[in-house]
Amino acid sequence: MVQEVAMSENFAADVASVAALGDPVRRQLYCFVVAQGEPVNRETSAAAIGVAHHVAKFHLDRLVADGLLDIEYRRPLGRGGPGAGRPAKFYRRVQRDISVTLPERRYDLAGLVLAEAVTVANRDGVSLDAALRAAARTTGQALLQNHPTSETPGDGGERDVVTAVLAHNGYEPRTVDGETLLGNCPFRSLAAQYTELVCGMNLDLIDGLLEADGPRGRCARLNPGPDRCCVTITHDPRTELRGRTEEGH
Known part of the structure; x- marks a missing residue:
């Protein structure tokens, strides 16, 4: 009889988060974002690692979906009022611990x-x-x-x-x-x-x-x-x- 071992849901979520950094572009973007003193937008992130804006957006949003980054909306510095347009999306590191050990440790x-x-x-x-x-x-x-x-x-x-x-x-x-x-x-x-x-x-x-x-x-x-x-x-x-x-x- 095969015995199924129950695993922690937290462990599975953390594994998925860490696995997201296996992509080199995603890893570069993550490292850039966490190194900044404040949230950054996709344009700044894209320029920092030398990729197109749409590529940066795709990977940044994947990092959000995988629980590694959070987002907030704000208007670009120096722009405000009725004609300033929609607030832009800015990215920052999540405020939670993510760790993976095999086997799991607590x-x-x-x-x-x-x-x-x-x-x-x-x-x-x-x-x-x-x-x-x-x-x-x-x-x-x-x-x-x-x-x-x-x-x-x-x-x-x-x-x-x-x-x-x-x-x-x-x-x-x-x-x-x-x-x-x-x-x-x-x-x-x-x-x-x-x-x-x-x-x-x-x-x-x-x-x-x-x-x-x-x-x-x-x-x-x-x-x-x-x-x-x-x-x-x-x-x-x-x-x-x-x-x-x-x-x-």
Whole structure:
């Protein structure tokens, strides 16, 4: 049986954006635009790299479509009033991060958890270990709560939300013999150097994710394996029973 691995939508979008720079003219235009201190129009861009205006327009608009540039409309400097004509299109770099790593990594997510833990530990006088565990669980809960599919409870598709969130964050979840294995560690380099710290943080993060999804008879456990994440999600009927008991009260 062929196992389909779920991939992050962000990853696919970033790959498409970076792939757009494979065209040499498009790459030159992109580099020119981002090097300027302010948005530039197609005429200036075309003259800078030595191509026709219509060629520059085509590639600049492709860069917009591929998520690498933004546009704004303004009148050329020194022109205004009723006879100034329509505003011209100007191009500037998008204000978002675009990165591609193979396999996908999420060091930004690890940094967010660690920064939150240090801030709380210093502010509240708690141990860094306790602050890290709490920050990781809270982050896991937030990942599910902020995921679009979690906005439609009771539609019969809730059991897939955890898998979707894990895929969205680069874990590459797949089901094997009733367990959810995570084919990729988004924090691999950090985990290799600080195994106990990072794997513990990762376990708490996924615990928080499962908690936010409610008592569905699943639990996360450390189960290191070659070339995959250290956490495995398994069936645990005790969590489901515990949830039903709490609902009964």
